[in-house]
Amino acid sequence: MDIEYCLQIALRKVNGYTIRRCTYEDLKAVIDINLKTLPEHYTEYFFESLLREIPEAFIIAEINNAVVGYIMCKLEFGFSNFRKLGFVKKGHVVSIALLPEHRGKKIGEALMIEGINGISSRKGDEIYLEVRTSNVSAISLYRKLGFQTKSILKSYYRDGEDANLMALELS
Numbered sequence: 013m014d015i016e017y018c019l020q021i022a023l024r025k026v027n028g029y030t031i032r033r034c035t036y037e038d039l040k041a042v043i044d045i046n047l048k049t050l051p052e053h054y055t056e057y058f059f060e061s062l063l064r065e066i067p068e069a070f071i072i073a074e075i076n077n078a079v080v081g082y083i084m085c086k087l088e089f090g091f092s093n094f095r096k097l098g099f100v101k102k103g104h105v106v107s108i109a110l111l112p113e114h115r116g117k118k119i120g121e122a123l124m125i126e127g128i129n130g131i132s133s134r135k136g137d138e139i140y141l142e143v144r145t146s147n148v149s150a151i152s153l154y155r156k157l158g159f160q161t162k163s164i165l166k167s168y169y170r171d172g173e174d175a176n177l178m179a180l181e182l183s
């Protein structure tokens with residue numbers, strides 16, 4: 013990795029944690045965190061393809077040289093969640109998670125903000141995500157950042173739970 017790339021990926025420090033762009037070397041740790049923290053899992057190829065597609069919005073949190081959290085997003089084109097009949101460029105927050113012992117320290121918020129910045133830097137008009145209706149902490153985080161619940165997706169998850177579809181307008 014060259015020095016320019018290192019400088020480019022160090023985004024900020026929060027409570028002793030480094031928030032920076034993910035690299036291919038970080039992917040194994042990211043996949044481990046996903047397996048430990050969420051029921052929705054993906055193939056290694058999928059993680060790699062998101063990192064290739066939009067590295068600006070694939071961000072990790074690190075402390076003592078260990079990756080402890082991540083956010084990864086996709087770029088899509090589709091109908092606006094805000095404007096009738098509008099066709100827009102949308103960022104999709106595919107997954108965000110922190111290991112349990114690192115929660116409640118504003119790291120999730122920092123990951124979301126950098127993910128949003130990454131989507132904005134690619135000229136996304138909006139961002140959206142799905143979240144379990146029972147996931148009070150995540151819903152509260154998204155609301156805090158200005159996301160609105162646009163609809164309820166019935167039985168969205170494999171176990172039958174509904175999802176809140178939440179979205180944020182960027183432009």
Ligand SMILES: CC(C)(COP(=O)(O)OP(=O)(O)OC[C@H]1O[C@@H](n2cnc3c(N)ncnc32)[C@H](O)[C@@H]1OP(=O)(O)O)[C@@H](O)C(=O)NCCC(=O)NCCS
Nearest residue numbers: 108109110115116117118119120121143149150152153156
């Ligand atoms: C959701 C998650 C990423 C939040 O990260 P975090 O670092 O713990 O959250 P932060 O410390 O940055 O908190 C930011 C805001 O989130 C909300 N929040 C976080 N934890 C909360 C809790 N336990 N209860 C209620 N609200 C909470 C609050 O609005 C908080 O702002 P405040 O402290 O000013 O009130 C983290 O809890 C997590 O990894 N959860 C498991 C995986 C998951 O559910 N991912 C989301 C899938 S859609």
